Amino acid sequence: MDRFKIAVIGAGDMGGNHVRGWISAGHHVVSVTDTDKIRADKLALRYNVGAVYGDYKEAIDDPQVDIVSVCLPLVLHAPVTVYAAGRGKHIFCEKPLASSREAAEDMQRAVELAGVRFGIGFQxxxxxxxxxxxxxxxxxxxxxxxxxxxxxxxxxxxxxxxxxxxxxxxxxxxxxxxxxxxxxxxxxxxxxxxxxxxxxxxxxxxxxxxxxxxxxxxxxxxxxxxxxxxxxxxxxxxxxxxxxxxxxxxxxxxxxxxxxxxxxxxxxxxxxxxxxxxxxxxxxxxxxxxxFSKQFTIFAEAVREGKPAPVGFRQGLDMxxxxxxxxxxxxxxxxxxxx
Ligand SMILES: NC(=O)c1ccc[n+]([C@@H]2O[C@H](COP(=O)([O-])OP(=O)(O)OC[C@H]3O[C@@H](n4cnc5c(N)ncnc54)[C@H](O)[C@@H]3O)[C@@H](O)[C@H]2O)c1
CATH class of the missing domain: 3.30.360.10 (Dihydrodipicolinate Reductase; domain 2)
Incomplete structure (x- = not known):
């Protein structure tokens, strides 16, 4: 099994679930990012994650990162997804998809252009x-x-x-x-x-x-x-x-x-x-x-096999x-x- 390297962006409630879920699905969380440094440090310490960032761009730019796991407030889902896709990273984003249909379409365009996989958190x-x-x-x-x-x-x-x-x-x-x-x-x-x-x-x-x-x-x-x-x-x-x-x-x-x-x-x-x-x-x-572990296992399989994630833009846009x-x-x- 490929063990993917994950950057978790957002260290709040969902950030904690993502770090735990990715680890229990057998993957390697390489960084945690939050503008609230104390939160990010605490989460990284708890799960022994090696790097902590305050700026999501730095975390995403790390060349070893395969998948960006987005656990941020809704208005940030689109800009972070578009940035990550532009860097050729696969993206797993928390629900809801985006704050507007236009923002969701920007995300989908960026993901399709980059040819990366996109999954959404309807665990x-x-x-x-x-x-x-x-x-x-x-x-x-x-x-x-x-x-x-x-x-x-x-x-x-x-x-x-x-x-x-x-x-x-x-x-x-x-x-x-x-x-x-x-x-x-x-x-x-x-x-x-x-x-x-x-x-x-x-x-x-x-x-x-x-x-x-x-x-x-x-x-x-x-x-x-x-x-x-x-x-x-x-x-x-x-x-x-x-x-x-x-x-x-x-x-x-x-x-x-x-x-x-x-x-x-x-x-x-x-x-x-x-x-x-x-x-x-x-x-x-x-x-x-x-x-969480189950949804990440399913998403990782889609990434590994180069096929669309079973839960992604279609469900996100419908909802x-x-x-x-x-x-x-x-x-x-x-x-x-x-x-
Ligand atoms: N799937 C589920 O069951 C479920 C449950 C709860 C929340 N969610 C979703 O997860 C997402 C996050 O929710 P949450 O409850 O974890 O929120 P939260 O407020 O607990 O955590 C969000 C974190 O993002 C950080 N943040 C804000 N702006 C940032 C930036 N520019 N760069 C880096 N970090 C930044 C905040 O400091 C905070 O720690 C939301 O979309 C929410 O709807 C999903």
Missing amino acids: RNFSEGVGLVRQWADEGRFGSPLVFSSDLMQEVRPKIAMHDARGNQGPVVDACCHYFLMWQTVFGSKPKKVYASGRILGKDRPEIAHFEELAVDTAVITVEYESGDIGTMNVSWGLAKKSPIRGRPDRIYGPKGGAEGPFNSFGRSTVSFELYEGSSTATVTVEQPDL LRLSHAVLESAKTGNIVHLD
Whole structure:
């Protein structure tokens, strides 16, 4: 097996997961970069990484680097990807793909011109739960059409940049993409139309008052698919501090049965789901591998074999388009057609 040399850019929450995931997938993390030197030093020390940079260009310019792993705020995904592609490096970038369709197209153009591989961090879609529920749906255990209901509830994020409409763009862009990809995977179909309502529950919170424009932090979303299936989601990052309100487990149902559970969860080694068929109930418990290690193993194989990464621009662009359609519907009150 080729052991690739990785530069991880961004030493925050995802930076830590990437360093650990690349190492556990058998690769060599050669540097960590962050403008926050203390953070970068701490992460490098923890995993015995040899070099620390403050400037991503220096890290990417290192001739030994094969793959650049991007764990930065959304607005930086495009410039760092374009720079890395220009230096002939393969890129693995965290989701969401980019802050706009134009920025995403710049990234794709640079990657295609350089002939490098590009992967995106939808690790949650590799979870055992998504695989199982897709299999059950394919086997016709639930019948058709299907309704997939997801729920995500959190207090106003301590990582306040998530609430900046010009930064990470709130949960509709930053978090719902995981659920939209899960629905698309399980339905095996593309979204046809979207309607949504949005609010800013955290609008009076002083810690985010300085942002010029606050992102929608709460939405009720309905997506209809070409297959006739429906995805529906309640999402909020606007709850009170320490609120005990929690998101409910995912639920999928059709005329013959359904299932419930945290299908695309990560960070747990075992996960349980309820499977309902007719009037019967069964609990299904599965072991879950480290999803970061799994996604990097799959991406490294694509790099090694010179083939497109199985999860890349196509999924990134689809999710971005759907998230932006949700925001447009919430803003205008109109149904947004995606075909
Ligand atoms: N796949 C997932 O499940 C998942 C989960 C959380 C976050 N994310 C995504 O990962 C990305 C990063 O999120 P995070 O939670 O790690 O954020 P974070 O704020 O914890 O970390 C980002 C880091 O980037 C650094 N940084 C900012 N500007 C920089 C620059 N110019 N050069 C170098 N470093 C710079 C910051 O100092 C910070 O340490 C986002 O796109 C987010 O949506 C993905």
